[in-house]
Amino acid sequence: xxxxxxxxxxxxxxxxxxxxxxxxxxxxxxxxxxxxxxxxxxxxxxxxxxxxxxxxxxxxxxxxxxxxxxxxxxxxxxxxxxxxxxxxxxxxxxxxxxxxxxxxxxxxxxxxxxxxx
Amino acid sequence: xxxxxxxxxxxxxxxxxxxxxxxxxxxxxxxxxxxxxxxxxxxxxxxxxxxxxxxxxxxxxxxxxxxxxxxxxxxxxxxxxxxxxxxxxxxxxxxxxxxxxxxxxxxxxx
Numbered sequence: 001x002x003x004x005x006x007x008x009x010x011x012x013x014x015x016x017x018x019x020x021x022x023x024x025x026x027x028x029x030x031x032x033x034x035x036x037x038x039x040x041x042x043x044x045x046x047x048x049x050x051x052x053x054x055x056x057x058x059x060x061x062x063x064x065x066x067x068x069x070x071x072x073x074x075x076x077x078x079x080x081x082x083x084x085x086x087x088x089x090x091x092x093x094x095x096x097x098x099x100x101x102x103x104x105x106x107x108x109x110x111x112x113x114x115x116x117x
Numbered sequence: 118x119x120x121x122x123x124x125x126x127x128x129x130x131x132x133x134x135x136x137x138x139x140x141x142x143x144x145x146x147x148x149x150x151x152x153x154x155x156x157x158x159x160x161x162x163x164x165x166x167x168x169x170x171x172x173x174x175x176x177x178x179x180x181x182x183x184x185x186x187x188x189x190x191x192x193x194x195x196x197x198x199x200x201x202x203x204x205x206x207x208x209x210x211x212x213x214x215x216x217x218x219x220x221x222x223x224x225x226x227x
Binding site for chain 1: 149153158159160161162163206210213214215216217218219220
């Protein structure tokens with residue numbers, strides 16, 4: 001149980017295009033999901049907290065118009081990187097916090113490797 | 118500011134030996150701590166966690182120690198195996214949000 005999936009696992013796009021990444025909790029409901037970004041050999045950096053039915057909360061320094069987050073249901077959050085540029089190339093990881101169960105728990109997805117040419 | 122950090126960026130361990138990975142934190146309000154293992158190109162994998170009302174917790178081959186006095190967290194891996202080679206992150210949770218440490222690369226040598 002407690003599986004989180006991400007789609008796609010890898011994506012290569014041209015500079016200036018937009019890319020959508022999906023995060024799904026497969027066997028539990030999650031009102032709250034999180035989006036992280038990770039550069040090579042670096043730690044995970046929290047980008048934003050995604051809340052079902054409300055606007056996402058972005059961390060300081062993260063452009064909300066650049067990284068659009070939509071949490072349309074209790075099992076799906078999407079991150080759209082708009083007008084992507086090479087510096088947006090990174091490993092994007094989501095996590096989901098189950099509505100029921102141990103408080104503060106986060107289950108992580110397998111990540112999405114974005115490469116912007 | 119508040120931070121979570123690791124003392125050693127790389128740890129080389131001989132197969133069969135015990136590994137100890139350390140983590141320092143400075144947010145005294147954090148009440149939940151987690152260790153994750155991350156293999157190359159994959160998402161973090163939960164190893165073990167501990168709440169601030171405990172100072173030790175054991176799992177299968179792993180033990181987490183929490184010293185709130187000096188704000189220190191450690192992960193002990195017994196009888197380290199080649200499959201334990203990965204990057205290990207500590208994370209502290211406060212108000213439901215995680216802050217990750219810098220990570221330690223563990224390399225298991227034969």
